[in-house]
Amino acid sequence: MIDFLKELWAFAKVRKKYWLLPIIIMLLLLGALIVLSQGSVVAPFIYTLF
Numbered sequence: 001m002i003d004f005l006k007e008l009w010a011f012a013k014v015r016k017k018y019w020l021l022p023i024i025i026m027l028l029l030l031g032a033l034i035v036l037s038q039g040s041v042v043a044p045f046i047y048t049l050f
Helices: 002-015 020-036 043-049
Strands: none
Touching: 002 020
């Protein structure tokens, strides 16, 4: 996973695609939020956001 992130950063740096990084970070945060809340009491409230 670390190698993938290093390659992604190198791609963004070389190709000047810095605008992709906030999108990728937000997608990772939303994915982590959904995965971590699967078995919790907060899950119904998170699913109402989508």
